[in-house]
Amino acid sequence: MMAESGDAAARESLRRELGLDRPIAVQYVTWMGQLLRGDLGRSIRNGEPVIENVSRRIRPSLELAVLAMTIAVLVAFPAAIVSAIRHNTAVDRLGTSFALFGICLPNFLLALLLIFAFGVTLRWLPISGYVDPLDEGWSGLRSLVLPAVTLGLALAAVIMRTLRSSLLEALGEDYVRTARAKGLSESVVIRGHVLRNALIPVITVLGLQLGTLIGGAVITEYVFALPGVGRLVVDAVFARDYPLVQGVILLIAIGFILSNLFVDLLYGWIDPRIRVR
């Protein structure tokens, strides 16, 4: 916002204007005071309130998150169930290797692989940019496919790995033998008895992975030029727009903590025994 060579007087007056000449403690108290009144300050770059900068970016991020989550569940659940039922067969090994790859393959690399395959070579899908699927429908969905697959596969790998081993554990329980013995069909046993009991560890891992997932969303939005909150963080960091960085990161942390709370509440919904009295 100021050339390196700006003269001393101008620098002094700017410092005073931004409150940088006051002690850190005073600056912090001022910032907290404004925060409590819902004022996160203004972006240095465009002068608009931080809140407005963020709220404009929330929609793409949420759409990405929902799509990625859908893809993750659609891939991970069938894969884990097949892997667990056909334990120690070629299918199982294929599934577990897929999971390992998904965990070790960094997000940005997967993104570039997908861009290389579907965007550059086959030219099926757009490789960057964003059209809102709620406005444009089909072409909007197309613009979100690659980002959502990138983010979704990483998540699918984690879910699949956890679900597979908790399914295996549940399959060995007495109540499964009982259910089979009383003549329930295998699909009813899996759906009603095994799957439900195997869900708790998956929820735990999902909760623990939330942070990683948000980090992945930042990278994904950056690679695919999606105008979401993650992209805003990266841009703000590199523009040295400190009020914006502070504000966005605070809001992300709040969102992160709220999602963790939501995950904790899910426990009670899935397993009534865990409800807090």
Added chain:
Amino acid sequence: MAGSIHESAFAERALATPAEAGVRDRRWDALRRAARARLAPFGAAVLLAAIVIALAAPLLAPYDPLAQNLGNILARPGRAHWLGTDNVGRDVLSRVIWGTRVSLVAGFVSVAIAATAGGVLGMLAGYAGGRADGVVMRLMDAVLSFPPLVLALALGAVLGAGLGGVLVALGVVYTPTFARLMRGQVLSVKTREYVDAARALGASGWWIARHHVLPNAATPIVVQASLSVAFAILAEASLSFLGLGVQPPAASWGSMINAGRGYLQQAPWIVFGPGTALFVTVVGLNFVGDAIRDGLDPRLTR
């Protein structure tokens, strides 16, 4: 973070080996399990190769990693340039080799920072208890309330560009995991009889902490550290992909991949060289971490 993914896979293996044995047998079992893990040798080979490549980078790299050759840009992989050249004619293989240094330093140093800081803080919290415990652990909770990559990004931005900033940022981000682990261990170890015995013999608090509590609480820290290295390497690559960390023209895998992003169509090898190196290293380190955990995790040697 890393632990959670592996935990359940281990619970499963633990079921398969219900062993009750003496201390000597248990050690032997631990060793055997580590060796039996089919993938450990591959992981060890990858790690060894990466260390050798990092140390011998000046000898191994066929070209100067910074030397541009504008007459030979985006050259296909071939006999002269095994992995091709990039958009300013630099040899991709040489840059991958030099980038190994950055990745390994990032992985090991940031985990060392986190394990040391977390170990000391966890020790303090667990051993001293009371107000120190409260202050330290609330501080750790504060760090944990941010998504790791986002926090590292912000810290890296404040600390300034360069590898040092990223190392410290990642160190801070990983510290709470180690602090919590250490605190839990210390809390359980400090109630053991041998600690009471040492105290009855007149040992000072410091002596007990150093000679009795620390050695007995350290195993999970080592396990966690070995599992964290792979994730730290990934994190450094992600940050340098975004533009933090080692600054151009110096080579790091993440920044090379970012630079090659625009040339996916004409020269995908700019991305695939460092991408493969990164992937293989992370997979290998994961296997090594798993094997170390197999060998040392006390929960498996019930």
